[in-house]
Amino acid sequence: MGRRKIEMKRIEDKSSRQVTFSKRRSGLIKKARELSILCDVDVAVLVFSNRGRLYEFVNSSSSSSLSQILKRYQDSTAADGKASIAAVETEQSSPSSCAEVQTCGELVKSVERYLEGPELENLRLEDFMRLERQLADALVQTRTRKEKLLKQENEQLKDEVANLIGIPKSRNHKDLGVNNLMEVDADRQYSQPLRTLPLLR
Amino acid sequence: MGRRKIEMKRIEDKSSRQVTFSKRRSGLIKKARELSILCDVDVAVLVFSNRGRLYEFVNSSSSSSLSQILKRYQDSTAADGKASIAAVETEQSSPSSCAEVQTCGELVKSVERYLEGPELENLRLEDFMRLERQLADALVQTRTRKEKLLKQENEQLKDEVANLIGIPKSRNHKDLGVNNLMEVDADRQYSQPLRTLPLLR
DNA sequence: TTACCTATCTATAAATA
DNA sequence: TTATTTATAGATAGGTA
Secondary structure (H helix, E strand, O other), rough: OOOOOOOOOOOOOHHHHHHHHHHHHHHHHHHHHHHHHHOOOOOEEEEOOOOOEEEEEEOOOOOHHHHHHHHHHHHHHOOOOOOOOOOOOOOOOOOOOOOOOOHHHHHHHHHHHHHOOOOOOOOHHHHHHHHHHHHHHHHHHHHHHHHHHHHHHHHHHHHHHHHHHOOOOOOOOOOOOOOOOOOOOOOOOOOOOEOEEEOOO | OOOOOOOOOOOOOOHHHHHHHHHHHHHHHHHHHHHHHHHHOOOEEEEEEOOEEEEEOOOOOOHHHHHHHHHHEEEEEHHOOOOHHHHHHHOOOOOHHHHHHHHHHHHHHHHHHHHOOHHHOOOOOHHHHHHHHHHHHHHHHHHHHHHHHHHHHHHHHHHHHHHHHOOOOOHHHHOOOOOOOOOOOOOOOOOOOOOEEOOOO
């Protein structure tokens, strides 16, 4: 998509890597927006720069759990302007793969340095910690809900079994609400579609 | 990027919306992968279809909290139904050769060390953050195991129900253990509109 | 940086099998 | 319906200011 085709590997030149990052990041988020509009689906894109900055897209009309999580997180950081989560400077001199730049240890050290510095910078740390808590809370909440549904379903099924054993007339059975639980998607070229659980409203 | 320019609004025709969804979803995830490789950054893309299915991309070298969560989520699903029973069953006993158990044990020990360590009052930010992550991961793993057990039971019960429906002669349900491929009606009607809610695992 | 420029490459809308 | 083809719209790599 440019003057030349480029190899699919890490761009070594720092400057052009940064430029490409900026361009492609914008492009990715634009495409995410288009997908969400054209196809009327929920899309979330999260990009963490090597300096720990987060760029994101979450379509506003989303109602899914994860999007809610991300939105919640977004709200919590809105006061501090965009992309301020753990926006710390890491002058890591790790000679090896820069993919590991943002290890927790590195990040923590950076945050500590950040805290020792002047300014209201610790606000960003709070943003980060708030994000951590929110994600954990949301994860727990979501899993609890799903587990609850599974238990409910199991209870229904147990009742069904009991009924069928106790009253073995071949009556018309009620819907079990489980028929698509084990559905598997065939498209695994790039991603792994994950099953979701039907929820009656 | 096609024969014609299209308006940026929801595609009304269901068929072409589905086709566009499939194409653009693949394209989005491809671009996410390219961005993560070329620029060596962490990228996560989540797409929830209207049927509640989740398509995702999270680059493997990511080390951010969110990516870790999503990755673990992905992993737990990928391993679904494979060799997970043994791991669960051996959990009670002392450390076994199972990597999963070992990992869990290591995690618990680490957490215990932190909790029982002498310098608890001097808990540093680094320790705190690591602890937070460990607790979150442990929670996820534990709940994943529980969920797998629930699903197993759920599947057994579904088979049982299917068998009892298909063979409504009242029998002892224990002799239905053979894997009988009974199918459930696909065109059943729900009394209420079924809404699917994407859930984290 | 910070942004435009534009030749090329890529994604994809529509057609077709 | 799903896969393949093709013509175009769109994204962007390397320049330039």
